[in-house]
Amino acid sequence: MTLLQRVGYYLGGFSMGLIVLAFFLNGKHVSCSYGPEARVLKDISTKKVVYNEAVEEAISNHSIDSTTIAQILANGSISFSDSQARKKPCGIYAIEGTNDQKNIVLSVENCDSIATVLNITMK
Incomplete structure (x- = not known):
């Protein structure tokens, strides 16, 4: 068996495996949250979110709205420092x-x- 045949068999099997995975995982909401930032954001998004008095005042003054806060909690980046x-x-x-x-x-x-x-800071 030549090298070209081996590569052909490998690519054929690999592509069939990708098709099978796409068929089984199609429509499922699968996520890979293995990094520390993704794990913390996913953990926060599964809990009930409560606002501090200062944050509720900022929402009532229309300086920020709750959808913006939810968007940042879902897609923001965490500054661990x-x-x-x-x-x-x-x-x-x-x-x-x-x-x-x-x-x-x-x-x-x-x-x-x-x-x-607890707090919102706008820069």
């Missing part, structure tokens, strides 16, 4: 995002069953 992830009993994370060309930083306390948005 500004976070206190090992704080007991609940870690505090700084989640950064943008909206309408403004940089927004949310300070979120991540407890066992509740995620509390």
